[in-house]
Amino acid sequence: QVQLVESGGGLVQAGGSLRLSCAASGRTFSSYTMGWFRQAPGKERDFVAAVTRSGLTTFYADSVKGRFTISRDNTKSTVDLQMNSLKPEDTAVYYCAARGGTGTMKAPNFDYWGQGTQVTVSS
DSSP states (O other): OEEEEEEOOEEEETTOOEEEEEEEEESOGGGSEEEEEEEOTTSOEEEEEEEOTTSSOEEEOTTTTTTEEEEEETTTTEEEEEEOSOOGGGOEEEEEEEESSOSOSSGGGOOEEOOOEEEEEEO
């Protein structure tokens, strides 16, 4: 089991930046691939970014490439999402997730989830 707690959400104007953080507790953090997902009202939970156990490889949704950066610190059991050049369409609840297995970067393949943090981008 691993427990995940997100922080850092809020309200920002278009073009601004936010940094989300996820703190993990429980079993060995470095055993998990970590990801960020987001869900807007009435929409499915979509993949945003992920980082492998070692932190050496990252993955991004096309919609955030070049604007968002995911990173992890295995010594602190944290994973961050730096979001720059934010757009109104980035507005959503952002979730931190962990998985011990393999597969595509889709929500059903992740085992543990945080409670989510709201990000609102005003135009």
